[in-house]
Amino acid sequence: MLLTVSQAAKLLHVPERTVLRWIKKDQISACKVNEEYRLNRVDLLEWATAQRLSLSPEIFTEPEEPDINMPSLSQVLKAGGTHQDIAGKTKDEVLKNIISLLKLPPQVDKDYILQVLMAREALGTTAIGDGIAIPHVRNPILLHVDTAMITLCFLANPIDFKAIDNKPVDTIFLLISPTVKVHLHLLSKLAYALRDPRFKSVLQRQGPQSEIFATVKLIEGELAVGTAR
Structure with a gap:
């Protein structure tokens, strides 16, 4: 690593x-x-x-451990789903409301997930600018989940995430992953997609779920072709 x-x-x-x-x-x-x-x-x-x-794009390839069984970004976005008008006036209120929407096994403690997410935020903001944040934990295995998901949420009211560009956050991708390798894989793919103007455009418009998924799948397809060359 x-x-x-x-x-x-x-x-x-x-x-x-x-x-x-x-x-x-x-x-x-x-x-x-x-x-x-x-x-x-x-x-x-x-x-x-x-x-x-x-x-x-080489950050996505590890020759000694091919990502043959790695989930695609479009798959985990579908698993996590998209949600509109998430309420909350503070970072912890918003994250708590998002966590309540997650489709997690009953044995997973959602309060604990909130604690580790907030602990990660205390180390440094997960806001990446342009009103977007990607909350996640530094050690995914602490969550004891079997599958990965990314839940996309649009907030009812933008909130301060201490972003580097000082813009309030209105779009959140909450990343949950079972292993460090999957975590890195998905974070890499999401970061790459967020630099694509087509994806940024549909997010800024808060486009329909079908358009969001289709745009991600298109970007993934183009990336696969590029890394295969």
């Missing part, structure tokens, strides 16, 4: 010295392993998305 500076630079399309400068200025988190910097893939993806930086 950890990347070298060289690997991170390749994914971000920047020189290694640029990545090192970001690390030394504490703009991007990294740890030292044998006196060399290492970066977490999920942290890198979240940071790059918030900074609106382009990421190489």
Whole structure:
């Protein structure tokens, strides 16, 4: 899961010295392993998305572990569903109301999910700008769920998520995943889709569920062709 500076630079399309400068200025988190910097893939993806930086499609491919059985973004969006006019005046109120809509096994504690989501928010906002946030937990296996889902919710009233562009959030993708690998896979796919103007357009219009799913499927198809070349 950890990347070298060289690997991170390749994914971000920047020189290694640029990545090192970001690390030394504490703009991007990294740890030292044998006196060399290492970066977490999920942290890198979240940071790059918030900074609106382009990421190489190579982040989706792991040759040693092919994503043969990985769920598609369109599949998990259908599993989570879309919802309109979610009420709430604060971040925790909104997340609590969204969690109440999740189709989870009865043994899953929804109050606990809220706690771990809020703990993640305390570490740094999951808002990525343009009124969009992707709440998720840093350690997916804590949730004890068997399948992944992304629930898309449009809020009745935009709320402050401490976004990097200072815009209030009105669109939330709540990500629930069973493993770290699935978590990274879906977060990567969603971040990629959110850079596509077609997807951004349908979200801004709060388009119908059928159009949202169709747009995601189209983008996924194009990405599959691009990474196969």
